[in-house]
Amino acid sequence: MRTIFFCAVIVLWFCATQPARSASVTDANSGRKDFLSQLKNPTDWLEIQADLRLRAEYYNNKRLDKNARGHEQLIFPRYRLRAGAKVKITDDVDFNIRFVTEPRYYIQPKSQDPQFDRNEILIDRFNLVVRNAFDLPLTITAGRQDIILGSGWLICDGTPLDGGRTAFFDALRFTYDIDGKDSVLDLILIDNHADSGKIFNPFHDRDFDLTEQDEKGFIAYWSKKTGKKSGLDLYYIYKQYTEQVAANSYEGEVHTLGLRKYGTLTDHWDYSMEFAPQFGHKNGNSLGSFATNDQLIYNFNDEKNNMLTLGYEYLSGGDDRNNNFDKCFGRVDTWSVLYQGNLDAIDGRSYDNANLHRLYVDWETDVTKKARLLSGYALLFADDNTSAGRTNGMSKSGNFKGQLLKTMLKYKPCKNIEHRLEAELFLPGNFYSQAKNDPAVFLRYGFYWTL
Secondary structure, three states: OHHHHHHHHHHHHHHHHOOOOOHHHHHHHHHHHHHHHHHHOOEOOEEEEEEEEEEEEEEEOOOOOOOOOOOEEEEEEEEEEEEEEEEEEEOOEEEEEEEEEOOEEEEEOOOOOOOEEOOOEEEEEEEEEEOOHHHOOEEEEEEEEOOOOOOOOOEOOOOHHHOOOOOOEEEEEEEEEOOOOOEEEEEEEEEEOOOOOOOOOOEOOOOOOOOOEEEEEEEEEEEEEOOOOOEEEEEEEEEEEEEEOOOOOOOEEEEEEEEEEEEEOOOOEEEEEEEEEEEEEEOOEEEEEEEEEEEEEEEOOOOOOOEEEEEEEEEOOOOOHHHOOOOOEOOOOOOOOOOOOOHHHOOOOOOOOOOEEEEEEEEEEEOOOOEEEEEEEEEEEOOOOOOOOOOOOEOOOOOEEEEEEEEEEEEEEEOOEEEEEEEEEEEEOOOEOHHHOOOEEEEEEEEEEEO
């Protein structure tokens, strides 16, 4: 099976990257496009959806200890295959379904048990969409669905523990267009479960939890466009932690208020500012937190589409980890695969990313018409040295977490295929003790195909 799979990937890559050499080759490419279009839309009421993501990943010292058992990790293959369909019932009613699997094989360490992991198939999309409901500019989406609102900072992923395999919410969403498409109000009820088989039992179920506890929630999100590239978002997020599953799970409820303002300052300068105060209680402790995520972007407006981003992100932290800012439904590796979910879990819970000051600069440029390079550098600080030597690997004093360097090369030879090469290096600071003072490395190759 793996041999057939890799041969298929090589053939797809070879066919997509070959330049047109003659009229016959051009005709063949045109025929292939017609075939794919026919495959995607075989009838006017059915749309077939499919994508494949193949990855090879290498980690070293992601716990900052080169002497730790299994500190070196090589995963190959790690591939995610998704297939589904959108069925048009009427002009205003669609039914959507999608299946996903993301097995991975651990070449290193040999102690990984099992070597072949997560080989189950889940339903990650199962919903009904009704537009113009009750003769109003109202869209209702009921069932399992993906939801990303605003910048995706706090609302983008309902299943953080399985990484990039799924991100769905079991939700009921009402989207009302107040003023055409320029002003939109979203009201969302959420009922997520830690057990992946709570609603739909996976095929070949491996009992892999999606969160540490069951979670319920409500989101009210209003977005208003004030210009071609500017707008204002206001939101309220309520998240309730209910039935606990894992030992590091939470109990309680969190209220988050948010404001996001973005726009254009000049022909070259853009900006984005987001603020989110938070209150509630977790594990018997009252919660009072704050976070902000801000960017200043310079567009060179040149032929290489150069872009420079200066940013600052802050998530409050305190002596009690339960007072750390709660990322709500945004626990995902948005800016670092190595740090988020790995290094941040050394002194807390995976993907929490709280107790953090992040100062960073990112640069993007077109290497060729089909290739784009992204690079970044970040300084990471703790808001407070929460462990103060009490936790293994934490220093008794010191708030400098370290430096993060990263780069990514994207190459898109055609519409359906993209290759990515990624690298990250983390240099720990005095927030960690000498026992956790080894640099961490992450490398990844990714192949992406979309029907």
